Amino acid sequence: MGKIISVANQKGGVGKTTTVVNVSAYLGSRGFKVLCVDFDPQGNATTGFGVRKKTAKATTYDIITGRAEIRDAIVQTECENVSIVPATDSLAGCEVELASAENRVSRLKMKIADCRDDYDYIFIDCPPALGTTTINALVASDGVIVPMLAEFYALEGLSQLVNTIKIVRTNYNPSLDIFGIVFTMFDGRLNVANQVVEEVKKYFPDKVFETKIPRNVRISEAPSYGKPIMYYDRSSRGAESYELLCHEMLGEPLVVKKRRRGIFSLNKK
């Protein structure tokens, strides 16, 4: 049975989608079967995998509003072993549409159950908000990965997110765990960055990933080519850091082999 992991933080632009896309791609390349659920109306994970939204037969909106089954919406990406349930801007409508609907926060959970056995990991890319969509993701998940920036205001955001996680635990999903907090776009030369890491470690001693994702221009370029970083520039610091993060998630030693450029290619259909 696949592990379901929400990647969530209500703050925008902290690296949620980047983490989902790159962790999924690496785990897929290692032979794990991975499903990404794009649960953000921006549809960035869909684009990040080079999947054209116009060609989607069904999207997360259709699933959560009961118009389609999850298997109808799954699209194979060009990355080995990675599939995605795409999202389009129609998903924005579900907050209003589901406002008074029955089981409105457990809809994704019910739908994901149909395909859980087909995957080793299911990652849900949450939108930058704590509304019905993110709550649906948390209710459906075994755990949460929280990407965050090492900035002072990020601490306030983290406490709001943790409160929401507690509410979801109490009311819907008692086993929801925080799998880890990962610092993204990290610059260890900044004092404030190191102070924020220490502060977060004080409150969540076992939850902070040792691997920090550095700010790396190759990571920000990759989505415009519809490729995860490992298929765009395998030798970049960004690719190495996401690989290390995956090692840490899998409980493996934190080392990566230095690579020559361009040795991995996409599965062209």
Ligand SMILES: Nc1ncnc2c1ncn2[C@@H]1O[C@H](COP(=O)(O)OP(=O)(O)OP(=O)(O)O)[C@@H](O)[C@H]1O
């Ligand atoms: N380590 C990094 N180095 C450089 N740029 C990065 C890095 N991680 C993410 N970015 C860039 O920062 C921007 C925000 O990242 P991303 O879209 O992953 O954040 P998000 O939390 O999913 O945003 P949103 O809340 O809007 O969904 C993107 O342009 C992305 O390419």
Ligand SMILES: [Mg+2]
């Ligand atoms: Mg995003």
